[in-house]
Amino acid sequence: MDRGKGKVFTSKPPNCQLQKVYELIQNGKWNVDKIKAVFSEEDCKRIISIPLSICNGKDKLVWPYSTTRVSTVKTGYMVAKKIQKEKMERIQQEASSCRNEQNTKVWKSLWSLNMKQKLKHVVWKCLHRIIPVNKVLKSRIGKEDDKCMCCREGKEIIEHMFFFCRHAEMIWKTAPIKWDEIHEFGNKFWLWWNSILEAKDRVEGKDHIILTVNILWQIWKSRNQIHFNRKRKCLGSIVNGAMQEWFECQSVQRGKVDEE
Ligand SMILES: [Zn+2]
Structure with missing residues (x-):
């Protein structure tokens, strides 16, 4: 403004x-x-x-x-719209400036989140665009088909698999957390991650980010079940899986605080 x-x-x-x-x-x-x-x-x-x-x-x-x-x-x-555009430009600017620096706040924030290493790694791989979705496998090892096996419609790039695939969309609709601007970031996982990191300073913001990563993890797991075992889990159990791991992580943290 x-x-x-x-x-x-x-x-x-x-x-x-x-x-x-x-x-x-x-x-x-x-x-x-x-x-x-x-x-x-x-x-x-x-x-x-x-x-x-x-x-x-x-x-x-x-x-x-x-x-x-x-x-x-x-x-x-x-x-x-103007406020939204300015916000996007700011995030984009911040993201591109910190992308060039080592130990940027993005990496620091990621590693400082109280969650399991496997969850941090999934985000780390997405930020480096090396999580092995079909599009990545096609360009790295020449896999023939880069189509998404979950919907059999789109090419399986990271953002399609996590956000825009019908399979992922249904999971987000069932999930107890919503990030309004997913579509605004298009195929830019890095920008999306930067924008949700902004939530970390608000009340329970870190918990919401951790829950979000748990959902990403469950989407990735269920995608693998479909790809490798042709098994589709029901949406409820996918979201419950994310919620359960999140609760466990929170009670471990609370336990640590109580001990101190
Ligand atoms: Zn799909």
Whole structure:
């Protein structure tokens, strides 16, 4: 969003009693001392530069993203798309800059997650694009057929197998966790992983990431069952498998904390 477009960036100081804009106006002028006491220098400058009405109009809510100052579904949609685009660009930029560095935060975050090594390895292989899906086997060892055996429709690349295959889609629909932007990242597992890592600082974010990796692991296992044994497990048991391993991992962690 354009910085300063109708939005104040200073966080509200504790015990700040300000509620309405008119509290910052005195005798038809901005109360500069009061504004300086509350807002950052940048916000302060922007507030003071706003011309005040000479006819003492009442405060009203305006929507700064349309010329009529009235919010509409269309402008709301455009703003949401813009925010989404900026987020994607930021993640893309961060991902490409840290891809070039050793010991990047992506690797550090992956290895620091409290989960089994096999789970970390599956993500590690995906990030290096070496998990042996058919497309990878075709380009590495010349396997003839790179078609997905789960749906027999798409080419089996990593993202197809984990996200876009009908088989994977059904598993995600049954799973208790959703990541809204899977489709936005297309065939870029690396970007998707970067975006879900953003969740690690929120409450229970790490647990959600670990559950997600458990689901990836179960999708991979069930894919292998279909490929090698022609066996299809029911969706419920695939998701339950992920949940169970996740619960076990959590109780081990809790046990460790209790011992300390
Ligand atoms: Zn498929």
